[in-house]
Amino acid sequence: xxxxxxxxxxxxxxxALSINESELEGFAKDLDMIIGYMEQLSKxxxxxxxxxxxxxxxxxxxxxxxxxxxxxxxxxMNNAPETANECFMVPSVVDA
Amino acid sequence: MMxxxxxxxxxxxxxxxxxxxxxxELTREYLDAIHENNPSINCYVTLCENEALNQxxxxxxxxxxxxxxxxxxGIPMGIKDNMCTYGVRTTCAxxxxxxxIPPYSSTAVDRLLKKGAVMxxxxxxxxxxxxxxxxxxxxxPTRNPWNTEYVAGGSSGGSAAAVAANLAGFTLGSxxxxxxxxxxxxxxxxxxxxxxxxxxxxxxxxFASSLDQIGPLTKDVTDCALVMxxxxxxxxxxxxxxxxxxxxxxxxxxxxxxxxxxxxxxEFFDSALDDGVRKAILKTIKLLEEQGASAQExxxxxxxxxxxxxxxxxxxxxxxxxxxxxxxxxGHRSKAAKNIDEVYRSSRxxxxxxxxxxxxxxxxxxxxxxxHDELYNKALKVRRIIANEFARAFEQFDVIIGPAxxxxxxxxxxxxxxxxxxxxxxxxTAGVNLAGLPGLVVPCGLDDKNMPIGIQLIGKPFSxxxxxRIGYAIEKAVGxxxxxxxxxxx
Numbered sequence: 001x002x003x004x005x006x007x008x009x010x011x012x013x014x015x016a017l018s019i020n021e022s023e024l025e026g027f028a029k030d031l032d033m034i035i036g037y038m039e040q041l042s043k044x045x046x047x048x049x050x051x052x053x054x055x056x057x058x059x060x061x062x063x064x065x066x067x068x069x070x071x072x073x074x075x076x077m078n079n080a081p082e083t084a085n086e087c088f089m090v091p092s093v094v095d096a
Numbered sequence: 097m098m099x100x101x102x103x104x105x106x107x108x109x110x111x112x113x114x115x116x117x118x119x120x121e122l123t124r125e126y127l128d129a130i131h132e133n134n135p136s137i138n139c140y141v142t143l144c145e146n147e148a149l150n151q152x153x154x155x156x157x158x159x160x161x162x163x164x165x166x167x168x169x170g171i172p173m174g175i176k177d178n179m180c181t182y183g184v185r186t187t188c189a190x191x192x193x194x195x196x197i198p199p200y201s202s203t204a205v206d207r208l209l210k211k212g213a214v215m216x217x218x219x220x221x222x223x224x225x226x227x228x229x230x231x232x233x234x235x236x237p238t239r240n241p242w243n244t245e246y247v248a249g250g251s252s253g254g255s256a257a258a259v260a261a262n263l264a265g266f267t268l269g270s271x272x273x274x275x276x277x278x279x280x281x282x283x284x285x286x287x288x289x290x291x292x293x294x295x296x297x298x299x300x301x302x303f304a305s306s307l308d309q310i311g312p313l314t315k316d317v318t319d320c321a322l323v324m325x326x327x328x329x330x331x332x333x334x335x336x337x338x339x340x341x342x343x344x345x346x347x348x349x350x351x352x353x354x355x356x357x358x359x360x361x362x363e364f365f366d367s368a369l370d371d372g373v374r375k376a377i378l379k380t381i382k383l384l385e386e387q388g389a390s391a392q393e394x395x396x397x398x399x400x401x402x403x404x405x406x407x408x409x410x411x412x413x414x415x416x417x418x419x420x421x422x423x424x425x426x427g428h429r430s431k432a433a434k435n436i437d438e439v440y441r442s443s444r445x446x447x448x449x450x451x452x453x454x455x456x457x458x459x460x461x462x463x464x465x466x467x468h469d470e471l472y473n474k475a476l477k478v479r480r481i482i483a484n485e486f487a488r489a490f491e492q493f494d495v496i497i498g499p500a501x502x503x504x505x506x507x508x509x510x511x512x513x514x515x516x517x518x519x520x521x522x523x524x525t526a527g528v529n530l531a532g533l534p535g536l537v538v539p540c541g542l543d544d545k546n547m548p549i550g551i552q553l554i555g556k557p558f559s560x561x562x563x564x565r566i567g568y569a570i571e572k573a574v575g576x577x578x579x580x581x582x583x584x585x586x
Contacts, residue, residue, distance in 0.1 A: 018445030031458060041478055044401065051479075056338070056532065072200075
């Protein structure tokens with residue numbers, strides 16, 4: 001299961017991450033080494049142990065639906081890279 | 097003459113309360129020292145000079161009127177730059193968030209500010225808390241105040257260095273796989289990674305949500321307990337927040353270690369451990385035995401799989417958590433992008449550094465179809481095995497004791513080109529996060545290069561008071577941070 005340049009391209013696609021051509025080789029080498037090491041786990045007999053996603057028993061926490069942090073529109077919009085007419089700007093997503 | 101900023105939080109509080117010093121004078125001394133020393137240490141990435149002086153005046157009024165008695169009132173602090181601070185840039189040391197001004201504060205920071213703590217500024221870190229050396233940062237590396245050729249550790253390197261250089265009364269860091277404890281060990285300060293759920297994560301920029309935990313870095317154990325007293329509380333804004341009902345963190349400090357049992361896992365003392373670190377740890381354990389504790393070797397065989405399990409789980413969670421950075425509502429947006437798909441891809445490609453990309457790729461790979469069971473699910477099973485082993489150990493021992501890191505601080509650049517080597521050294525810390533346990537690091541000596549060594553105490557969930565009590569005994573036996581520093585400079 002070696003990770004080569006093609007694998008990196010595929011995972012980068014899944015991660016919505018552009019990777020420079022010049023970096024592909026390096027990432028392939030790094031991940032090949034790292035995942036190669038991680039694979040020691042697959043040799044481990046974990047029997048019928050249940051996966052542990054979380055250390056705490058997770059349950060839904062409910063609270064009253066009271067608005068907080070209101071009237072922060074300007075502060076929120078100020079963080080946007082591009083805005084117009086109090087809206088977030090993105091390139092056109094529908095063909096004209 | 098002793099500088100005010102060399103005092104511990106507790107000593108400073110006593111002088112403030114007695115009216116012998118003022119908060120503004122104290123804050124100015126810290127700010128002046130930061131101007132003088134930060135260029136060589138590079139722990140602060142954002143300084144809040146005016147805000148700090150305003151907060152100092154306010155804190156002085158509250159102290160003088162007796163309105164606020166908290167030990168933290170008027171104490172200058174620094175905050176790791178992955179905790180949101182209202183109106184103050186919060187970057188995660190990433191180009192992605194270089195200009196991000198949070199519209200709210202994290203609960204942890206908010207609690208401290210409400211008690212009158214004075215925020216001097218935001219502290220350097222590895223980008224998105226991914227790293228062990230505070231070298232993966234757009235601001236340039238933080239340097240170890242003990243010797244600036246060495247790293248401060250990471251990812252909370254700025255938080256540890258600021259305390260060690262007396263550039264903050266105390267700091268907050270975050271710990272996902274050792275990021276408070278390892279830099280604390282490298283810089284000779286006290287660092288506590290609390291039980292998962294004890295400190296609210298609301299407003300902490302998420303790396304791996306099931307592992308992340310905020311905690312204090314301080315000049316001594318008493319200070320650590322005092323910060324915990326204020327920062328711990330149930331928070332309805334964090335669904336994993338738990339309530340603490342065991343009283344003040346300071347109340348057991350002086351109870352001593354008589355009758356306590358310490359477990360030394362063989363896996364923490366194997367050949368990977370540097371000899372100088374081993375000697376200091378064993379010598380410290382001897383001192384505890386002389387005070388009536390008993391020490392015995394034990395085994396945590398699952399620990400040897402903690403590093404792969406930790407990196408698979410944390411990277412998988414990170415790949416999901418970091419999906420929110422899309423260049424639309426906040427964060428870096430690529431100028432070259434021509435369509436929406438390119439906005440996502442190029443903004444992320446330009447905004448994230450190399451290590452962050454590596455982790456996103458690793459996590460996405462581990463979660464992708466075909467490898468999900470073999471890698472991610474397997475790691476979750478190993479996580480339970482490790483948690484169960486710790487739980488069994490705590491049936492026999494009060495605490496697990498050992499090193500925090502195989503070596504003392506390494507030199508800048510030394511490990512940067514070998515990511516796997518950097519990961520492997522998390523062997524003594526990562527398992528603690530996987531099991532959600534508290535881990536305390538206390539300085540216990542110096543190596544032959546005069547660099548600090550930290551000893552790690554691991555306890556069952558919510559045993560912070562016991563860890564602090566043992567840490568306090570170590571500090572009394574070995575000498576506090578200040579004594580260690582004097583020894584190091586002699």
